[in-house]
Amino acid sequence: MSEPMSGADHILSVDRLTMRFGGIVAVNALSFEAQRRKITALIGPNGAGKTTVFNCITGFYKPTAGTMRLASGSGPIALERLNDFRISKQAKVARTFQNIRLFPGMTVLENLMVAQHNTLMRASGLTFLGLLGVPSWRAAEKRAIEHATFWLNRIGLYDRADDAAGNLAYGDQRRLEIARAMCTEPTLLCLDEPAAGLNARESAALSELLLSIRAEQGTSILLIEHDMSVVMEISDHVVVMDYGVKIAEGAPNEVRDDPRVIAAYLGADEEEAIAVMESDN
Amino acid sequence: MGRVSTSATDHSPPHAGFAFILKKALLSAFVALVLFSLMIGIRTEAGPTGQLTYWTRFDELAITVAIVFVGSIVIELVRRWLGPSGASELVPARVQNGLAASGRYVAPALLIFTLLVPVIFYRQRYILDLGVLVLTYVMLGWGLNVVVGLAGLLDLGYVAFYAVGAYSYALFATTFGLSFWICLPIAGILASLWGVMLGFPVLRLRGDYLAIVTLAFGEIIRLVIVNWQSLTGGPNGISSIPRPTLFGIPLTPGPNGFAAKLGIAFDPTHRLVFLFYIILAMALITNWVTIRLRGLPIGRAWEALREDEVACRALGINTTTTKLTAFATGALFGGFAGAFFATRQGFISPESFTFQESALVLAIVVLGGMGSQLGVALAALAMIGGFELFRGLEQYRMLVFGVAMVLLMIWRPRGLIGHRAPTVYLKQAQAISSDLVKEGHG
Numbered sequence: 001m002s003e004p005m006s007g008a009d010h011i012l013s014v015d016r017l018t019m020r021f022g023g024i025v026a027v028n029a030l031s032f033e034a035q036r037r038k039i040t041a042l043i044g045p046n047g048a049g050k051t052t053v054f055n056c057i058t059g060f061y062k063p064t065a066g067t068m069r070l071a072s073g074s075g076p077i078a079l080e081r082l083n084d085f086r087i088s089k090q091a092k093v094a095r096t097f098q099n100i101r102l103f104p105g106m107t108v109l110e111n112l113m114v115a116q117h118n119t120l121m122r123a124s125g126l127t128f129l130g131l132l133g134v135p136s137w138r139a140a141e142k143r144a145i146e147h148a149t150f151w152l153n154r155i156g157l158y159d160r161a162d163d164a165a166g167n168l169a170y171g172d173q174r175r176l177e178i179a180r181a182m183c184t185e186p187t188l189l190c191l192d193e194p195a196a197g198l199n200a201r202e203s204a205a206l207s208e209l210l211l212s213i214r215a216e217q218g219t220s221i222l223l224i225e226h227d228m229s230v231v232m233e234i235s236d237h238v239v240v241m242d243y244g245v246k247i248a249e250g251a252p253n254e255v256r257d258d259p260r261v262i263a264a265y266l267g268a269d270e271e272e273a274i275a276v277m278e279s280d281n
Numbered sequence: 282m283g284r285v286s287t288s289a290t291d292h293s294p295p296h297a298g299f300a301f302i303l304k305k306a307l308l309s310a311f312v313a314l315v316l317f318s319l320m321i322g323i324r325t326e327a328g329p330t331g332q333l334t335y336w337t338r339f340d341e342l343a344i345t346v347a348i349v350f351v352g353s354i355v356i357e358l359v360r361r362w363l364g365p366s367g368a369s370e371l372v373p374a375r376v377q378n379g380l381a382a383s384g385r386y387v388a389p390a391l392l393i394f395t396l397l398v399p400v401i402f403y404r405q406r407y408i409l410d411l412g413v414l415v416l417t418y419v420m421l422g423w424g425l426n427v428v429v430g431l432a433g434l435l436d437l438g439y440v441a442f443y444a445v446g447a448y449s450y451a452l453f454a455t456t457f458g459l460s461f462w463i464c465l466p467i468a469g470i471l472a473s474l475w476g477v478m479l480g481f482p483v484l485r486l487r488g489d490y491l492a493i494v495t496l497a498f499g500e501i502i503r504l505v506i507v508n509w510q511s512l513t514g515g516p517n518g519i520s521s522i523p524r525p526t527l528f529g530i531p532l533t534p535g536p537n538g539f540a541a542k543l544g545i546a547f548d549p550t551h552r553l554v555f556l557f558y559i560i561l562a563m564a565l566i567t568n569w570v571t572i573r574l575r576g577l578p579i580g581r582a583w584e585a586l587r588e589d590e591v592a593c594r595a596l597g598i599n600t601t602t603t604k605l606t607a608f609a610t611g612a613l614f615g616g617f618a619g620a621f622f623a624t625r626q627g628f629i630s631p632e633s634f635t636f637q638e639s640a641l642v643l644a645i646v647v648l649g650g651m652g653s654q655l656g657v658a659l660a661a662l663a664m665i666g667g668f669e670l671f672r673g674l675e676q677y678r679m680l681v682f683g684v685a686m687v688l689l690m691i692w693r694p695r696g697l698i699g700h701r702a703p704t705v706y707l708k709q710a711q712a713i714s715s716d717l718v719k720e721g722h723g
Binding site: 130 | 570573577582584585587592593595599703708711719
C-alpha cells in the first residue's frame, strides 16, 4: 500500500482505521490526516462513530484494524501499539471528554498540577527526593505552579485557582479541562465536543482560546463538534463521517456545500439539517 | 461501610400535620413490635436437664414499643422545630466554620497532650496500656487511610499486612535472634511486598468486587498462618517474642537492664512508657510521610485516581503503578504496626488477625472522614477509647456503640472531618466541601 504520509506537515495520519464491537462496525476503514499546527474538525450525525475514532486515537479502544501514525521529533509513533496512558505520556496526545471529567474534589490549581504528573514525578526522583524536599524538587514544583498559573490566566480562572473544580460554572469547567489537557504539553490536542452546552458568548470565547492555542503553542487540534458555527469559524480542515465511513472532507466552505454531507444530515430531518448547515451564514 | 447513605435528608414536607407524625410513629412502633416480639418478648433458656424452657416478657416488650412510639414523635417534633433542612445542616454553617478553624489548634493540642500522657498517667498502668492500643490503631488507621481515603480503593483485608508484619518480626526475632530495630524495616518491606502481590490481581477490579477480593485476601493470610504449623506454630502462635531494646539496653530488671545502668529502681512501667513513645514516634512518622506524600505528584495522583480514573489515564498517569504504590505504602505502615504489636504482646496467634480487626480499622477511617489525618486520629481515640469507656455497660456495650456510630454517620455522613484540605494553593487554602470529594470506586 502507498505511504499515507505525504509530507512532514501531517501530525496524524489515520489509515484504514476499523473498529468492530461484536457484529457492529462502528468505524469502517476510515482514513484521514490532521495537519500540523492546524485545526481539524471531525463532524457527522449522532452515532457516526466520531467518539469511537477519538477513543482509538487516545488509546481507550484498541482498534480492530488499521494504523494511526503520529509524527514526532524522533520519527512516527504507532498509536495503535501504545497503551492508554502512554499515548499521553510518550506520544503527547491529550484529550478532553464529551461529559467533562475533571477532578471535582480537587482545586482548580491541583487539577492542573495533576496534569503535570510525569514531569513532576521525574523531578521528585520517583517520590524519594521529593520526600526529602531537595532543592531541585522545590524548584520543579515552583515551575509547575508557574506553568499552571500561566494557563489559569489564559482561561481567565486565576482568581478561582483555590476553589474546588466541581464548584465552577459549566463553561469554566470546559475551559479548565482544555487547560488541564494543555498542561501535559501535547503536540496533538483532541477535543470531544468542547462547545457542547455553552452559550453563544462562551462558544465565541472558546473559539478564541482554541485559535490562540494553535497560534501561540503551535499545538495541532483535532475536534469533534456539533456546533457548526464553531466548526466553520475555526477549523482549517473538516472530515465528515456517517455510519463509520468518511463521506467528505475539505475546507469548511467546501464541505458545507457538499451534497453528500447535506444528504447525511438530511437522513435525520431535512429542515433541521439545512438549518444546521447554514446556521452560520 | 463507606456507602452509608444520607437517607436522613429525606425529610417529610413541612406542611404535613399531626396525623402524619402519628402515622409515622405508629409505623415505627409496629416495626419495633415485629422486631422485638421474639428478641425481647420471649426469653429462652436451657433448663436444668438440658431441655428448652421459655417464658414471655410482654411488659418489657410493651415498654420498648412505647419508647419507640414516643421517641419517634419526639424526633419528628425536633425535626419540625429545626426546620426542613438536611441532617448535615443540623449544625449551622457558623459552627461548622468554627470547628474547621479550631481544627488548626486541635491537632497541636492533641499532640502535646499525647506527649505528656506517660508523665500525667505514670501511675495508671491501665491508661498507659490503653494509650498504646489507641496509638496502634491510629497508626493502622493512617496506614489504611492512604489506600481507602486517598486512593479510594476499598480494602477490607488490611489486617493481612498487620499479620505479615507481626509474623515477620516474630519469626526473624525468634529464629535468627535479630533485634526489633533491624526487623522493623524488614517487616515493613515484607508487608509492602504482599501489598503489591495483592495489588496485581485486583488492579482491574472496582468497588464491591475489590472489597470482596481484599476481604478474601485477608482471610487467606490468616488461614495460611493457622495451617502452616511448622513455620508459624499454627493456632498456638509464637511466644516469647523479644522485647525492643533502647540502643541495645534491655528494659529488664537484670544487672544489664536500663534501670540498673541508670542506677534507679526497676519499674515495669519503664517498658510501657518506652513502648508508648515508640508507637507514638512510629505513628507520627506515618503521619509526616503521608502528609508529605500528599503534596508530591504520587499523592496527588492517588487523589486524582479516587476522583476519576479515566481522566488520570488521559493525562498520562500510569494507573497501575499508582494503585500498586498506594497498596504498598498502606501495607508498609500496616507491617510496621504489626511488628510493634508483636513486640508489645510478646505473643501472637492468628486470633489477633481476624476480619474484625480489618473492619475496625476501616470503621476508624470512615468515621474519621476519609483522607483526613486528624479525623482518623480522633476516630481511633473515640472507637478504641469509647469501647473501653462503655465497658461498664457490659452486654449493652455493643448496642450503645452501634447506636453512637449510626448517630455519628447521620450527623456527619462523611466522617468527623469531611472537608478535604488542598495540597497546594496560590493565595489561600480553602477547605473543600465533602459534597464534591468523591469516595472512589475502587
